[in-house]
Amino acid sequence: MRTSTGIEAFVAGWIDAWNRRDVEWVLARFAEDTVFTSPTADQVTGSPVVRGKAALREYWTAALARRTAPLDFELDHVIWDEAQRELAIVFTRRGDPGRVRACELLRFGADGLVIEGEALHGARL
Numbered sequence: 001m002r003t004s005t006g007i008e009a010f011v012a013g014w015i016d017a018w019n020r021r022d023v024e025w026v027l028a029r030f031a032e033d034t035v036f037t038s039p040t041a042d043q044v045t046g047s048p049v050v051r052g053k054a055a056l057r058e059y060w061t062a063a064l065a066r067r068t069a070p071l072d073f074e075l076d077h078v079i080w081d082e083a084q085r086e087l088a089i090v091f092t093r094r095g096d097p098g099r100v101r102a103c104e105l106l107r108f109g110a111d112g113l114v115i116e117g118e119a120l121h122g123a124r125l
Contacts, residue, residue, distance in 0.1 A: 007080050011089055015073050023060045027053060031113040038119035069095040076101075085109070092125075099125040 010029070017025035030036075032053050041059050042048040044066070050059045064071075072094040079088040085108040093100045100121055107116040 004080075007078060007087065010087070011075065011078050014089065015075050015091065018073050019071050021064055021071060023057060023064065026060070027057055029114055030056065030117075031109055031111070031115045034113075034115055034117065036117040036119075039121060040119065071095065093121075101125060 014026065014029075016022075030053050033051075034053055034056060036050045036056050036059075037048050038050070038059075039048060040063055041050050044063045045055075045059050050056050074092045074094065076090040076092060078090065080086075087106045087108070089104045089106070091102055091104075093102055100123070102119065102121045105118045105120065106114045109115040
């Protein structure tokens with residue numbers, strides 16, 4: 001993840017995997033003890049914080065089951081902070097209920113796996 005090529009490949013794969021609803025591809029990039037925070041998690045699980053890869057799988061699978069419209073993520077840009085090993089993926093999600101600008105913040109451990117993430121979703125555009 002320290003090269004721009006590695007970051008670009010990760011982000012391209014991340015966008016593609018979500019558009020295909022491939023939770024397992026995304027999860028393969030997360031550490032077992034990852035922590036993920038999301039307003040959608042609060043709606044689906046009753047807590048905005050999801051702890052551990054198994055719980056994250058359950059949350060994402062349940063959230064996707066609730067969503068009947070296809071996912072259509074379009075990358076806007078990325079920001080990589082090498083010192084913090086933090087990646088911000090800024091994108092637009094299109095589909096029901098309209099367009100939403102969003103950002104996912106992912107922090108990586110020394111092994112290159114995501115140890116912490118946060119989903120930030122804006123208002124419908």
